Amino acid sequence: MQRLKSIGAWIDERVQLGSAIAEVAEHPVPRSSASWWYVFGSATLVVFILQVVTGICLATVYTPAADRAWNSLIYLDYQQPLGWYLRALHGWGSNFMIALMLVHMVQVFLFGAYKYPRELTWVAGCVLLLSTLGMAFTGQVLRFDQNAYWGLGIGASIAGRFPLVGFKIVRLLLGGPIIAGETLSRFFALHVFVIPGLLIAFVGLHLFLVLRLGINEWPMPGRIVRRDTYLEEYRNIVRTDGEPFFPYAAQKDLVFAGLIILSLLVVAAIAGPIGPNGPPDPTIIQTVPRPDLFFLWLFSLFALLPPWTETFLMLVGPPLVIGILFALPFISGTGEKSWRRRPVSVVIVILTFTLIGTLTWLGTFSPWSPVMEAWSSAPTPFDYVKGRTPLELQGALLIQSKQCRNCHSLGGEGGLRGPALDDTAVRLTRDQMVRQIIQGGGNMPAYGKNLTPAEVNAIVAFLATMHPRGEPPAHDSATPSD
Amino acid sequence: MDQSTEKTSRRTFLFRLGLAINAIAVAIFAIPILGYMLSPARRFTWLDWISLGAVTDYPENQTRLSEYVNPYRKPWDGETARIPCWVRRMSGESFQVFAINCTHLGCPVRWFAGSDLFMCPCHGGAFYADGRHASGPPPRPLYQYRHKVEAGQLWVRAGELPTLGQPEV
Numbered sequence: 001m002q003r004l005k006s007i008g009a010w011i012d013e014r015v016q017l018g019s020a021i022a023e024v025a026e027h028p029v030p031r032s033s034a035s036w037w038y039v040f041g042s043a044t045l046v047v048f049i050l051q052v053v054t055g056i057c058l059a060t061v062y063t064p065a066a067d068r069a070w071n072s073l074i075y076l077d078y079q080q081p082l083g084w085y086l087r088a089l090h091g092w093g094s095n096f097m098i099a100l101m102l103v104h105m106v107q108v109f110l111f112g113a114y115k116y117p118r119e120l121t122w123v124a125g126c127v128l129l130l131s132t133l134g135m136a137f138t139g140q141v142l143r144f145d146q147n148a149y150w151g152l153g154i155g156a157s158i159a160g161r162f163p164l165v166g167f168k169i170v171r172l173l174l175g176g177p178i179i180a181g182e183t184l185s186r187f188f189a190l191h192v193f194v195i196p197g198l199l200i201a202f203v204g205l206h207l208f209l210v211l212r213l214g215i216n217e218w219p220m221p222g223r224i225v226r227r228d229t230y231l232e233e234y235r236n237i238v239r240t241d242g243e244p245f246f247p248y249a250a251q252k253d254l255v256f257a258g259l260i261i262l263s264l265l266v267v268a269a270i271a272g273p274i275g276p277n278g279p280p281d282p283t284i285i286q287t288v289p290r291p292d293l294f295f296l297w298l299f300s301l302f303a304l305l306p307p308w309t310e311t312f313l314m315l316v317g318p319p320l321v322i323g324i325l326f327a328l329p330f331i332s333g334t335g336e337k338s339w340r341r342r343p344v345s346v347v348i349v350i351l352t353f354t355l356i357g358t359l360t361w362l363g364t365f366s367p368w369s370p371v372m373e374a375w376s377s378a379p380t381p382f383d384y385v386k387g388r389t390p391l392e393l394q395g396a397l398l399i400q401s402k403q404c405r406n407c408h409s410l411g412g413e414g415g416l417r418g419p420a421l422d423d424t425a426v427r428l429t430r431d432q433m434v435r436q437i438i439q440g441g442g443n444m445p446a447y448g449k450n451l452t453p454a455e456v457n458a459i460v461a462f463l464a465t466m467h468p469r470g471e472p473p474a475h476d477s478a479t480p481s482d
Numbered sequence: 483m484d485q486s487t488e489k490t491s492r493r494t495f496l497f498r499l500g501l502a503i504n505a506i507a508v509a510i511f512a513i514p515i516l517g518y519m520l521s522p523a524r525r526f527t528w529l530d531w532i533s534l535g536a537v538t539d540y541p542e543n544q545t546r547l548s549e550y551v552n553p554y555r556k557p558w559d560g561e562t563a564r565i566p567c568w569v570r571r572m573s574g575e576s577f578q579v580f581a582i583n584c585t586h587l588g589c590p591v592r593w594f595a596g597s598d599l600f601m602c603p604c605h606g607g608a609f610y611a612d613g614r615h616a617s618g619p620p621p622r623p624l625y626q627y628r629h630k631v632e633a634g635q636l637w638v639r640a641g642e643l644p645t646l647g648q649p650e651v
Binding site for chain 2: 065066067068070149150153154156157158159160161162165166167168169170171172174175176177178179180181182279280281282283285286287288289299302303305308310311368369370372375401402403404406417440443444445446447449450
């Protein structure tokens, strides 16, 4: 013990940081800020540090060349000792980091911690938000599989919609005319050098500002923030009701961060590495590209937005949202801090998370996508072929061979893009069925050119039997017998 | 002029000279850096005529998957140098060669001969056999490559990723 102390003293004489560190560790913070609600920022930072560590480990084996990346991923998963676990930690770590960061952001927002004098802390935080999402996107590209390849195509197609110079932006993004070796190298440089540099710089700034300006006191309804009085009030709180940050407030941060690390270790061990889902060979077109979890809401949005609004929303939406985020402390930098007196803020949070949550949930099963193999793998339910005439059976066959099942389900199996066919006869008369098949409409293509009249006849004959027992088929009131 | 003012003006001169030299040096340094990073945007076009094989490889009234190798491939591109495309032969030497990329956001479209439709797995786009939009979010028909039949071979002019910013490749 004496030995350690004398070594410590030797170092401190030459580094001279001991007193500064002690001052930071023990600086007084409002007692009310030593709360479990305040632990999410430090947890995000801890997971970031873990990401850097696991990222460095992966970089000693992973090869960022388009012809080698896939093989290095397979090697990591199956041959490198504990390579699968490092990949799992890094992939799940990224999900944890985004989740914790979002919770931290919502907590800061609802507690009014972005208000005077902490506006720049919030702005630095917004830069960190964008950088972290950038890390998530570039990281999923580095997992160079089919999702990554076609995901890059989607990014390029969005960039290509930019007026006039769109095609130039595409080439800058891809490093050339198409997705190739230089694309992966570009994203590697971004993911390993550029964005981490930004992150480290802005985390430093963010932490420095938090230390300098003090941790936000617990927001009390009725305590209004005013520029001319706040600093004095805050100093009073710290003086009269303050506690040293370490260990009083830091202990909760420590506990939560430790629990987060442990849960990441467990989740990574149980769930294993994320992907890769197939070699990035563009000629393998039997593929269903999907983004990672935290981008699924965007995937759903692109499927559900009215097409005529898309280019406008893609170009105007992100700058608008990001602009509002950055401008927040300048729009409402004073006033009430407590969410109890800020109903608009609470509503915004609830609406945003409901929207993004719903879109994410939809993205997990993407009802708008045809199920590409349903026509040949989802059989007609047995009950629907019992006691049918030959013409009706021919219709049932055509519903399979013409890929109708890719978008329509029978007996719960098939696509969800169009309505289930089990009760077609209740909803449509024969004439309406013929029109819908031949002319299409809604989300359905026109099949008139691909079906002979006899085939249409057979399909309609079968569909006319598609009504649940006891429910009469629809009929046109002008024609008494169908 | 007394001694102290002379010393000050020499010192400030040296300081300002140092700033100026570094400003010029950094500006000159920026030129190759910017030239290097912006080079992909400066080249006007990457296109070349590529053969997709003999015309007899493509039966009439059928749409078949074909592929070509990127004419500007680098040695480390690996599989990404192989680009697929859909070749539709109507009759004789009448062809349509479609890019694999859906015109909505670039996912690979799949041809179904049974229903004469291209379907996209991402956001539900569908196209008719001649490339026209049938359903879903795509804003325009499938991108087509310029093509020609020469010496019994089908040639396409290809090498760039088609997007809405540059649909005619």
